[in-house]
Amino acid sequence: MRYAVGGGKRLRGFLVLETAALFGLPPERAISAAAAVECLHAYSLVHDDLPCMDDDDLRRGQPTVHVKWDEATAVLAGDALQTLAFELLCDPDLGSAETRIALVRGLAVASGAEGMVLGQALDIAAESASAPLTLDQITRLQAGKTGALIRWSAEAGAVIAGADAAPLRAYATALGLAFQIADDILDETGDEAQTGKRLHKDADAGKATFVSLLGLEGARQRACDLVAEAESHLAPYGDTAKTLIDAARFVIARDS
Structure with a gap:
């Protein structure tokens, strides 16, 4: 479990802490929620990498959990990280019982059959589809697979x-889509040593991506437009949202 949560950008946990800071909350009030979403995200990566899913052997620059150990260990580590996430959301520092229940319910919806798991199911189904997905279909897929946890984190x-x-939800919706488009661009143009994962898998499998549908420059422009949209939703917070604006710009400028 510790191995699986190592490395990465920590974007989701960062969003939890930074959105809490908008309202004057110190990090210790939100750290358990930040850790929870990072555990949940790590579990999804461990399971996503399994041979029955994406069959990846490299994640965050190191062997995936099932490669370093075995498939059973990877399944159990992922399961334990998922349940730990909800345990962390029971921390009294997060607020009242009602607040903690809202966080638990929100993360459950974002990560389950209406969110991340739905996105993964659509992604797997796309591999055997008779025709590549359309732009609208990919957008829906990624709104679940990638976007749902990013939205929860920002809310x-x-x-x-x-x-x-509401403003943070709108910010995160645009940010999540920009993040995935940037991932598709990196899959096309990136370097495995920097990204820490195998590249060109979607193209090799004949799956549609934002790059294949929009072209490289079209995808870059769409990502830039989404970042501008994300920034616009932060206007109510004024200068206090500067770090979140910087995060949106980082999402499309990163090389990993």
Whole structure:
């Protein structure tokens, strides 16, 4: 479990802490929620890498869990990380029982059959589809597989603070899609030593991506437009949202 959560960008946990800071909450009030979403995300990667899913042998620059140990260990480590996530959301520092229940329910929805798991199921189904997915279909897929946890992460600070989460939800919706488009661009143009994972797998499998449908420059422009949209939703917070604006710009400028 510790091996699986090592490395990575920590974007989701970062969003939890930074959105909490918008409302004047110190890191210790939100750290358990940040750790929870990172555990949940790590579990999804461990299972996503299994031979029955994407069959990957490299993640974050190191052997995937099932390669380093075995498939059974990977399944159990992923299961344990998932349940740990919900244990962490029971931390009294996060607020009242009602607040903690809202966080638990939100993460369950974001990670389950209406969110991340749905996105993964659609992704697997696309491998045997008679025709490549359309742009609308890929957008829906990625809104679940990648976007749902990013949305929860950005909303969490507002939930803990008892504030309106709508602007942050809109910010995160645009950010999540920009993040995935950037991933597709990196899969086309990136370097495995920097990304820490195998590249060109979707293209080799004949799966449609944002790059294959929009072209490389079209995908870059769409990602830039989404970042601008994400920034616009932070206007109500003024200068206090500068770090979140920087995060949105980082999402499409990164090389891993």
